[in-house]
Amino acid sequence: MAGLKKTIIRSGLETLYFSGLHHVLRPVVGGVGAILTLHHVRPARRDAFQPNRLLEVTPQFFEGLLKRLRRSRVDVISLDEMYRRMVSGNFKRRFVCITFDDGYKDLHEHAYPLLKQYEMPFAVYVSTSFPDRLGELWWLALEAVIAKNDRIGLVVNGKDQFFDCASVRQKRELFDDVYQWLRSMKSEDELRRVVRDLCACHRVELVSFARDLCMGWEELAQLSVDPLVTIGAHTVNHMMLKKIANEQVARAEIEMSRAVIEAALGIRPQHFSYPVGDPTSAGPREFAMATELGLKTAVTTRPGVLFKAHRDHLTALPRISVNGEFQQQRYLKVLISGAATAVWNGFRRVSAA
Numbered sequence: 001m002a003g004l005k006k007t008i009i010r011s012g013l014e015t016l017y018f019s020g021l022h023h024v025l026r027p028v029v030g031g032v033g034a035i036l037t038l039h040h041v042r043p044a045r046r047d048a049f050q051p052n053r054l055l056e057v058t059p060q061f062f063e064g065l066l067k068r069l070r071r072s073r074v075d076v077i078s079l080d081e082m083y084r085r086m087v088s089g090n091f092k093r094r095f096v097c098i099t100f101d102d103g104y105k106d107l108h109e110h111a112y113p114l115l116k117q118y119e120m121p122f123a124v125y126v127s128t129s130f131p132d133r134l135g136e137l138w139w140l141a142l143e144a145v146i147a148k149n150d151r152i153g154l155v156v157n158g159k160d161q162f163f164d165c166a167s168v169r170q171k172r173e174l175f176d177d178v179y180q181w182l183r184s185m186k187s188e189d190e191l192r193r194v195v196r197d198l199c200a201c202h203r204v205e206l207v208s209f210a211r212d213l214c215m216g217w218e219e220l221a222q223l224s225v226d227p228l229v230t231i232g233a234h235t236v237n238h239m240m241l242k243k244i245a246n247e248q249v250a251r252a253e254i255e256m257s258r259a260v261i262e263a264a265l266g267i268r269p270q271h272f273s274y275p276v277g278d279p280t281s282a283g284p285r286e287f288a289m290a291t292e293l294g295l296k297t298a299v300t301t302r303p304g305v306l307f308k309a310h311r312d313h314l315t316a317l318p319r320i321s322v323n324g325e326f327q328q329q330r331y332l333k334v335l336i337s338g339a340a341t342a343v344w345n346g347f348r349r350v351s352a353a
């Protein structure tokens, strides 16, 4: 399914690009601006099995993106400035915000020097358990378990089951199946339990990913004093909030992450990103919560550009994912124009239900 969706997006982009349709659609769907989502910026790895590759782009590609933004007639602005323009109705110039989720070390190492060089503001949304070195980056742990083993055991519906994953093709299929199964679980506690068991059985240290890949508080402190940088919150435990039945617990995930960042860095985050961020992990309850908690903006991963109407939905903003599977600058041109996501959304402008 993930593969199919990817193919549709890719072929849709090719069609839009080659037909030039995005120029025709631009005035209709281009919107007033766009928020870009990035995760990792790091040199490409050679491994054939990289199921999380969509979350990373190379430094070369990233610099190409910054060059394109500099050449284009859009303003690259901070989230605070975006908020000001949305609220005051200042839409004279189209704008782009650059955002990073999770707070990886490679942002500090590879992306930050380029962002400084091009003097472009950006935001990083931090799950506070990551710099606290307790966070569970379960999607990477799942990748590691499948990468290291030829066969894995899982308890499915109360029964022990074994899955062969010796070949790259088997690994890819198994990752997709297990990932979908985990994401379909009613609660995230259940998901975490499965991943913890899997890691324990196959000797993968679950907390090693936060320690090895995520920025610590010192690196975050370095970033936070730079006027180009906005530190946003991303819950404490990187939880899919909609799957937390108890509203108080969900609210605490948002509130505590802001409090911890404020205690560590001296800045209270005014902006928030819903972990995972699709309709299964953030919906109307979470959007209302973010508003009640006084956040200026909150972003999803629902695809789309911003329209004037989003001023009434500032805690349910769509973003454009800069996806590692589509590392060609011409895709970005189409994505930023809004044409591709408009087709994906069936031309519905605001998706906040």
Ligand SMILES: [Zn+2]
Pocket: 101, 102, 234, 238, 275, 276
């Ligand atoms: Zn995240």
